[in-house]
Amino acid sequence: MTGSHRAAATARRSARADAPGRRPGRTRIRILLAAALSLLVLVTAGAGWVYLKLNGGIDTFGxxxxxxxxxxxxxxxxxVLVIGSDARTGGNSELGGGDSNDIGRSDTAFLLHVYADRRHAVAVSIPxxxxxxIPPCKLxxxxxxxxxxQAMFNEAYTVGSTAEGNPACTQNTVEHLxxxxxxxxxxVDFKGFSALTDVVGGVEVCVPQDIYQQDLNPGRATRGKRLFAQGVQNVSGQQALDYVRIRHGIGDGSDIGRIKRQQAFVGSLIKKVKSDGLTPTKLLPLADAATTSMTVDPGLGSADKLVSFAMSLKDIDLEDTRFVTLPWRYEGARVAIVEPDAGALWAALKADRTLDGQDAGSGGGDAKDDASPDTGSPKDTDAQxxxxxISATVHNxxxxxxxxxxxxxxxxxxxxTVTGTATASSQDHLTTVIEYGSGRKAEARTLARLLGTGELRPADGGGLDVVLGQSYADRAPGSGATAAPVPSEVPAEVADGARTADEDLCAALSYG
Incomplete structure (x- = not known):
């Protein structure tokens, strides 16, 4: 009886194996597919957890x-305006010293211009x-x-005297400038900067001479221990923070010299990140480190937006990533802006011209929509x-x-033809604005050229209205202003003073 059952079972298995449509190993394939699906679910869940974690760590300002x-x-x-804050809140006092209840200040700042072709970028440091x-700011x-x-630039961040600082006021000031x-x-504050350098495994820097504790803190009675030996070395965490903050004991001890070393550091950091691979897998740990102590505008207030923006920079070569300082001169113990050199720099960036005069305003696959904001039709040509x-009204x-x-x-x-003049609804306009109706953008552009200033803004209706701001008052006939014409190109001394992200680490590290 038992032998008959076994024979029948064997016969059934053989029949299933020989049946039409049956393939050997099909069960194994099902197992593999199930395993792959399970892995995909786990990976997706993990990515979702990472994004939730990142989103939870991103602070935004109003x-x-x-x-x-x-x-x-x-x-x-x-x-993109990047501000390095020396606020002492949230554990930053342990890294940077100072009173944790002190107001937040901006320790460094630069404006990063990413050209429309997404192949060039320039970071302009503002001492x-x-x-x-400093224009009107909210308290x-x-x-x-x-x-x-005639206030100092870093005072904008202190407006309101809060511990977290006032990034919106600094943004207003940079736009006005x-x-x-x-x-x-x-x-980015001390804590975020320190964590970022740890995640990338350190950044190579060049130290022009031995640096001691007293160089970082001139209030010390003694020289203290040596913090850095002369030469190229890898720094991270607290040591990286010390390097970018050192001002005294190198060159002339100026903030300008420190800016040069900070530019070299950022260039070296970019080089390290790109060498590791600019992929979402690599960027997520960086984003995790940065967001723990980062504050951004609402437009970058999520993990996907931050990673997406970072990925949009992946095609910019190190040679085409440049650093320059706002044209400056000393005015006593302070820094004055040199014109018309600064105006030429801003004009070049506005026109998407590189420092050496190339047109980098086309071919950008990630560029913003080129449709006219008032009609949705193709952008007006530059025809004069x-x-x-032209007929327009003028408001003061x-x-x-x-x-x-x-x-x-x-x-x-x-x-x-001026159809009328009047007083505007408010008299605190810093920028001259030319509001144009549908189909009149080219006329507005001509008005801006005639006035020598003017931001173009679409408006409802078919009118053309000029609202004069301080930018026109400063250059208007009879104002007493002696503004020089803005050069058509960035002056050679400004362009030649720029450094690239792949430049020799030990080159041009100090002013003076």
Whole structure:
């Protein structure tokens, strides 16, 4: 009986194996597919967990502090303001010293311009002691300050005297200074910077001479122990932070010299990241380290946006990643802006021209939509409209008496028909704005050329309205201003002073 059962079972297995459509190993394939599906679920769940973790660590600052009086958005390139904060909150006092209850300050800042072709980038460092105008900024109680004339640049971050600082005010100041719209702002503090250098396994730097504790902290009574030996070395964590903060004991001990070393450091960091591979797998750990102590504008306030932006930079070669300092000169113990050199630099970035004059404004696969914001039709051409064919109204947006009449006279002398002058609804406009109706962008561009200033903004209706700001008052006839014409190219001394991300680490590390 038992032998009969076994024979029957064997016969059934043989029949199943020989049946049409049956393939040997099909069960094994099913097992493999199930395993692969399980792995995919696990990986997807893991990625989701990582993104949730990153999103939970990203802080944003309120957009309500960003001025309404802003430059027009660029059609292709992007501008990203990067601020290094020396705020002592959240464990930063352990790394940078100081009182954890102190107000937040900006220790360093640069404006990164990513060209529309996504093949070139320039980072412009702005010395923290630069004398400039700080436009109206929002205070914690909701009120707005007045314009502060000839203040130091890093004071913008302290407006409101809060521990976390005021990145929106710094953004307003940079927009007012450059005439460029800042698309994104990123603030990195001591803790985030230190963690970032740890994750990449350290960054190579060059130290021009032995550095001691007293060089980092001049208040010390003794020289202390040696922090850095002269030469090339790999630094991370606290040591990397010390390197970028050292000011005294190298060169002339100036902030300008420190900026040169910071530029070399950022270039070396970029080189290290790119050599490791700019992929989402590599970027996620970097993003995790950075977001723990990073504050960004709402437009970058999620993990996918941060990673997406980083990935958009992957095709920029080290040779085409350049660092330059805002054209400057000493004015006593402070830094003054050199014009018209600075104006030429901002104009080049606005036109997507590289420092050596190349047009980098086309061919960018990730560039912004090139449709006209008022009609959705292709962008207006650069064809000039004769002044005689233009009619516009002129409004005075400043407290300068008679400015609208002066501007109207200048435009009429050029052939423009001015249909009326009036006082604007507010008199605190820093930037001259030309609002144009549908199909009149080319006319607005001609008005901006005639006035020598003006941000173009689309508006409802078919009108053409000029709202004069301080930018016109400073150059208007009778203003007493002696503004020199802006050069068509970046001056050679500015372009030649730039360094690339792959430059010799030990080259040009100090001013003086």
């Amino acid at each position: 957009a309500d502090g960003i001025s309404d009086d802003r430059p027009a958005a660029a059609s292709g390139g992007q501008n 923290r002691d630069t004398l400039l105008d 914690p109680d909701g009120s707005w300050t007045g314009t502060r004339r 450059t005439g460029l719209r800042v698309d994104h702002t990123v603030v 409209v004769p002044a005689e064919d 947006g400043t407290a300068v008496t008679g400015l609208a009449a002066r501007a109207a006279a200048a435009l009429e002398a050029a052939g423009v």
